Amino acid sequence: MKMKNINENSMQEKLKAFERLLIIMDELREQCPWDKKQTFQTLRKLTIEETYELADAILENDVKGIKEEIGDLMLHMVFYAKIGEEKNAFNIADALNAICEKLIHRHPHIYGDVKVADEEEVKRNWEQLKLREGKKSILEGVPKALPALVKAMRMQEKTKQVGFEWETTEQVWEKVEEEIGELNEAINDDLGQDKIEDEFGDVLFSLVNYARFINIDPEAALERTNRKFKKRFEYIEKKAPKPLADMTLGEMDKLWNEAKKM
Numbered sequence: 226m227k228m229k230n231i232n233e234n235s236m237q238e239k240l241k242a243f244e245r246l247l248i249i250m251d252e253l254r255e256q257c258p259w260d261k262k263q264t265f266q267t268l269r270k271l272t273i274e275e276t277y278e279l280a281d282a283i284l285e286n287d288v289k290g291i292k293e294e295i296g297d298l299m300l301h302m303v304f305y306a307k308i309g310e311e312k313n314a315f316n317i318a319d320a321l322n323a324i325c326e327k328l329i330h331r332h333p334h335i336y337g338d339v340k341v342a343d344e345e346e347v348k349r350n351w352e353q354l355k356l357r358e359g360k361k362s363i364l365e366g367v368p369k370a371l372p373a374l375v376k377a378m379r380m381q382e383k384t385k386q387v388g389f390e391w392e393t394t395e396q397v398w399e400k401v402e403e404e405i406g407e408l409n410e411a412i413n414d415d416l417g418q419d420k421i422e423d424e425f426g427d428v429l430f431s432l433v434n435y436a437r438f439i440n441i442d443p444e445a446a447l448e449r450t451n452r453k454f455k456k457r458f459e460y461i462e463k464k465a466p467k468p469l470a471d472m473t474l475g476e477m478d479k480l481w482n483e484a485k486k487m
Contacts (some may be wrong), residue, residue, distance in 0.1 A: 461482035
């Protein structure tokens with residue numbers, strides 16, 4: 226009983242905080258010149274920026290930053306709902322009830338009598354339910370605006386749920402080597418920039434697939450390398466005895482190796 230009271234108090238605290246945000250949103254929309262001017266379109270780019278800031282905080286394992294960015298994104302969601310309400314299209318309750326109904330429908334192993342063995346079966350059921358809801362393609366839900374690397378990963382994850390998948394990691398690596406060979410062939414035979422770009426894309430796509438098989442997030446891995454490169458190059462800039470344009474590659478490489486050791 227004591228645990229139940231604690232949970233009830235916690236729920237009331239969360240509801241009160243959400244209500245406070247809704248009230249503040251109403252006040253800002255009515256009184257603030259900037260907030261009054263915003264539309265779905267003007268908010269879009271800001272929402273994308275906030276999403277990337279959350280992604281940065283997650284990569285840095287910055288829990289305080291994650292909390293702050295969640296708040297920023299929550300404000301944006303409430304903002305969109307407020308604009309929707311003004312257009313007599315929908316309000317925040319409609320949006321929340323819709324996602325609640327979707328979650329209940331797509332989790333029959335929790336809210337129904339379906340039995341599942343593991344998380345992979347949950348994901349397969351999820352995709353099948355989406356198709357029954359009227360989706361024409363299993364790839365329909367992959368946003369067009371996703372970064373290409375992330376999009377490749379999502380498409381591969383989705384098609385896996387209907388069995389379009391390699392059987393072993395070795396097969397996937399053989400495909401990577403095959404695509405690298407075709408890229409080299411296109412370059413050596415001078416088949417033109419379009420063909421080379423196609424083959425280079427195939428190499429990247431196959432590497433993303435291999436990353437999945439060895440449980441690596443390719444986007445996170447590449448971003449880690451980006452940050453590592455940035456840190457090491459900034460070390461070269463800091464330690465360079467003369468302007469970089471006047472240094473040889475060997476001189477810069479020496480500083481690069483110092484940065485690697487650090």
